[in-house]
Amino acid sequence: MTLLSVKKLGLTISGTPILRDVDLDVDAGEIVGLIGESGSGKSMTALAVMHLTPVGAEKTGSVRLDGKELVGLHDRQMCFFRGTEIGMIFQEPMTALNPVMTIGDQVAETVRVHKRVGRTEAMVVARDALGRVELPEDRFPLSLYPHELSGGQRQRVGIAMAIALRPRLLIADEPTTALDVTTQAQILDLLKRLVDEDGMGLLLITHDLAVVAGLADRIAIMRYGEVVEAGETGEVFREMRHPYTRALFEASRHQPVRLAPEVRPDAVPVLDVRGVVRDYPVARRRLFAPRRFFRAVDGVSFVIHKGENVGLVGESGCGKSTLSRAILALEAIQGGHIHVEGEPVGTGASFAARRKMQIVFQDPYGSFNPRQRVGKLICEPFHLLGAEAPTGADRDRRIAEALDNVGLRSSDALKYIHEFSGGQRQRIAIARALIIHPALIVLDEAVSALDVSIRAQILDLLADLSDRMMLSYLFISHDLTVVRSITDRVLVMKAGRIVEEGETEALFRNPQHPYTRQLIAAAPHLDRALAARDIMGGNNG
Amino acid sequence: MSDAPVVLERRDNLWRAALGSRSLVIGLAITLVFVVAALVSLAWTPYDVTKLAIAIKLRPPSPEHWFGTDIFGRDILAMIMVGARTSIAVAVIAVGIGIVLGVPLGLAAATLRGTLGDEVIMRGNDLIFAFPALLIAILITAVFGPGAVNAIIAIGIFNIPVFARLARGAALSLWTREFVMSARVAGKGRARISIEHILPNITNLLIVQGTIQFSLGILAEAALSYVGLGAQPPIPSWGRMLSEAQTMISIAPHTAIIPGLAIVLTVLGLNLMGDGLRDLFDPRLRRSRL
Numbered sequence: 001m002t003l004l005s006v007k008k009l010g011l012t013i014s015g016t017p018i019l020r021d022v023d024l025d026v027d028a029g030e031i032v033g034l035i036g037e038s039g040s041g042k043s044m045t046a047l048a049v050m051h052l053t054p055v056g057a058e059k060t061g062s063v064r065l066d067g068k069e070l071v072g073l074h075d076r077q078m079c080f081f082r083g084t085e086i087g088m089i090f091q092e093p094m095t096a097l098n099p100v101m102t103i104g105d106q107v108a109e110t111v112r113v114h115k116r117v118g119r120t121e122a123m124v125v126a127r128d129a130l131g132r133v134e135l136p137e138d139r140f141p142l143s144l145y146p147h148e149l150s151g152g153q154r155q156r157v158g159i160a161m162a163i164a165l166r167p168r169l170l171i172a173d174e175p176t177t178a179l180d181v182t183t184q185a186q187i188l189d190l191l192k193r194l195v196d197e198d199g200m201g202l203l204l205i206t207h208d209l210a211v212v213a214g215l216a217d218r219i220a221i222m223r224y225g226e227v228v229e230a231g232e233t234g235e236v237f238r239e240m241r242h243p244y245t246r247a248l249f250e251a252s253r254h255q256p257v258r259l260a261p262e263v264r265p266d267a268v269p270v271l272d273v274r275g276v277v278r279d280y281p282v283a284r285r286r287l288f289a290p291r292r293f294f295r296a297v298d299g300v301s302f303v304i305h306k307g308e309n310v311g312l313v314g315e316s317g318c319g320k321s322t323l324s325r326a327i328l329a330l331e332a333i334q335g336g337h338i339h340v341e342g343e344p345v346g347t348g349a350s351f352a353a354r355r356k357m358q359i360v361f362q363d364p365y366g367s368f369n370p371r372q373r374v375g376k377l378i379c380e381p382f383h384l385l386g387a388e389a390p391t392g393a394d395r396d397r398r399i400a401e402a403l404d405n406v407g408l409r410s411s412d413a414l415k416y417i418h419e420f421s422g423g424q425r426q427r428i429a430i431a432r433a434l435i436i437h438p439a440l441i442v443l444d445e446a447v448s449a450l451d452v453s454i455r456a457q458i459l460d461l462l463a464d465l466s467d468r469m470m471l472s473y474l475f476i477s478h479d480l481t482v483v484r485s486i487t488d489r490v491l492v493m494k495a496g497r498i499v500e501e502g503e504t505e506a507l508f509r510n511p512q513h514p515y516t517r518q519l520i521a522a523a524p525h526l527d528r529a530l531a532a533r534d535i536m537g538g539n540n541g
Numbered sequence: 542m543s544d545a546p547v548v549l550e551r552r553d554n555l556w557r558a559a560l561g562s563r564s565l566v567i568g569l570a571i572t573l574v575f576v577v578a579a580l581v582s583l584a585w586t587p588y589d590v591t592k593l594a595i596a597i598k599l600r601p602p603s604p605e606h607w608f609g610t611d612i613f614g615r616d617i618l619a620m621i622m623v624g625a626r627t628s629i630a631v632a633v634i635a636v637g638i639g640i641v642l643g644v645p646l647g648l649a650a651a652t653l654r655g656t657l658g659d660e661v662i663m664r665g666n667d668l669i670f671a672f673p674a675l676l677i678a679i680l681i682t683a684v685f686g687p688g689a690v691n692a693i694i695a696i697g698i699f700n701i702p703v704f705a706r707l708a709r710g711a712a713l714s715l716w717t718r719e720f721v722m723s724a725r726v727a728g729k730g731r732a733r734i735s736i737e738h739i740l741p742n743i744t745n746l747l748i749v750q751g752t753i754q755f756s757l758g759i760l761a762e763a764a765l766s767y768v769g770l771g772a773q774p775p776i777p778s779w780g781r782m783l784s785e786a787q788t789m790i791s792i793a794p795h796t797a798i799i800p801g802l803a804i805v806l807t808v809l810g811l812n813l814m815g816d817g818l819r820d821l822f823d824p825r826l827r828r829s830r831l
Binding site: 328330351354355357358359361362363366367368369370371372380381382383384429432 | 718719720722723724725726727728729737738741742
């Protein structure tokens with residue numbers, strides 16, 4: 001009998017249909033990948049199984065766990081299943097743990113809720129669970145607090161809470177999306193091992209085809225609250241019966257078309273970074289303790305030529321965002337110097353230097369003041385032109401031109417930002433960066449928050465703009481696939497230093513530094529995962 | 542483009558939510574009654590509040606005098622109407638002082654975060670906070686003489702740190718947002734960013750807090766005039782009506798109950814309105830109330 005059997009599951013929230021006829025099976029010892037873009041209903045499916053849907057939700061259809069019907073159960077009865085029979089892991093390890101409880105207490109809490117055991121016994125179970133997620137006792141005592149752990153370790157605690165009572169079904173909602181690639185690889189290995197050891201069923205929800213391609217036995221692809229295609233992983237990738245599956249697959253491996261830039265090494269470089277050092281003062285622990293510093297960027301030097309796209313990769317905390325803020329003159333540097341087209345950049349950088357560079361941020365929702373119209377938002381950089389800033393009809397023409405360049409209509413200038421989707425907002429962010437015709441745009445994880453199909457469109461747009469306008473990009477990202485597709489050269493950063501630099505293709509094909517090798521090996525790669533499944537024979541991959 | 546725009550009719554939704562929020566509608570209705578009464582009193586009152594008519598003193602409510610008369614035979618309805626004017630004027634100006642001085646201080650402190658300037662502003666605020674507000678208000682009015690103007694100043698001073706703290710806290714979280722970063726990339730100065738980007742995004746909070754401070758202001762004004770330090774005779778004031786009624790409470794209870802009810806209702810209405818506005822502006826709280 002299948003462990004989890006979802007049949008014709010429908011869900012409406014206050015009358016709005018969210019899910020329609022969702023069919024899904026998970027067997028014991030099996031990993032099922034549930035894939036979809038944002039708003040496809042993949043997380044809502046998991047919440048519906050767990051009875052954790054928001055107020056006003058109405059369910060139809062059937063959800064059976066080991067033959068027992070869950071739809072229609074009272075919340076109190078459902079509490080029995082949560083934790084004991086079904087465990088759940090969430091995306092954000094930073095907020096999934098209670099910051100004022102020790103990790104031992106948090107894992108033991110699940111045990112004490114369900115079993116009539118005392119604190120000591122619960123702690124023994126908790127210890128065992130933490131051991132199974134590879135947090136050994138000598139280094140990770142039960143008395144630690146969440147803030148003393150890294151993101152990956154916190155996610156392990158989250159997993160320990162979910163598996164403490166050895167549930168038969170584990171639901172993992174984007175468990176590795178917030179983690180670095182090397183940590184992600186470790187967490188995925190751990191999940192796989194737990195499934196093998198305990199014979200659990202694992203429902204792995206993700207937007208990343210590469211993650212499931214390497215891991216899942218079967219996958220289901222969702223769009224608009226429906227499962228459009230489901231089946232054995234190899235089969236789905238081989239046949240791709242539904243056009244959406246194909247579109248998703250294409251978008252995941254999308255390669256924007258770019259012309260090779262004509263780099264003239266003798267000309268004044270667009271960006272010249274020499275021996276830059278950035279120290280942060282560390283908070284003093286005692287009143288008269290000597291001031292200590294943390295060196296976030298440690299003697300970094302590199303050059304970007306006109307029209308060249310340079311990638312900067314590294315894991316969180318490596319100093320790449322600090323470096324980008326220093327380049328944009330948002331933070332003071334303690335050593336070295338930065339020049340943009342020959343103009344020096346410092347904290348009091350001149351408008352002449354500032355107007356040569358712009359930035360596009362990661363979060364399409366936080367990048368705009370919600371209370372201004374788009375026309376006003378994208379004009380913000382005109383401030384840098386001072387008295388030369390265009391006015392009246394000239395200004396309107398520039399706005400229209402910038403919007404047109406990113407594929408939006410000039411009438412969009414009158415709208416407010418909440419009227420746009422995430423992908424459109426990112427286009428507006430690019431328009432804002434373009435409007436003063438800068439030489440350099442810093443793209444700080446600019447496509448990381450976007451769905452794959454939107455990401456492909458934005459990458460195409462960026463490639464096209466770079467070709468047409470001879471723009472240079474400093475493309476900061478943790479996503480190696482994206483960096484590989486759009487950059488000419490790559491810098492690999494670790495602990496404040498650049499450990500390797502080279503032409504993109506050469507570097508990816510033949511990484512020299514051990515850290516680069518580790519990064520490339522850990523990054524989920526769709527083609528490689530599929531090749532490992534040995535199904536690519538009949539495909540053009 | 543394949544990704545369909547997410548069109549949220551935000552403004553329409555706001556109106557619908559506002560009318561659907563019971564506490565907001567009730568609070569607004571109560572507040573409006575008093576505001577209208579105060580405005581009407583500027584042009585017309587049923588009787589002259591300065592004219593004494595000892596012959597008809599302490600009459601219970603009747604068709605001629607809806608709320609009865611007080612110890613000097615003045616019409617209580619007329620006094621409540623004029624008193625509403627005093628209370629509202631004092632509270633509005635006091636909250637105004639708090640916003641006009643407190644918000645810029647808070648915004649300035651946020652831009653100066655981690656520097657001496659921030660410390661000076663915020664510790665100064667703490668200093669004002671550390672004093673018991675009403676006692677200091679009594680001190681101020683006692684030193685500079687009782688009267689509506691001094692009451693306004695006394696209440697207003699204690700509104701400054703409330704708004705400064707609120708503005709600083711909200712501004713600090715906005716300063717880390719990416720749209721503020723991009724304004725900095727555009728070379729805009731801190732003062733300009735504070736006015737252009739920070740202030741419009743904290744208006745919601747300020748309105749909610751303003752409503753609550755307004756009700757506290759009315760209470761404070763009533764308390765000051767109760768001890769004789771607010772508006773001076775012959776200007777009627779709810780607090781003083783209460784204190785004058787104190788000795789008569791056993792023979793003419795309506796003289797105390799009616800101004801008391803006026804104070805309670807106004808404060809209740811404003812608090813309900815503040816609650817409703819907060820629910821309206823903070824979607825996370827909206828669902829928790831029915």
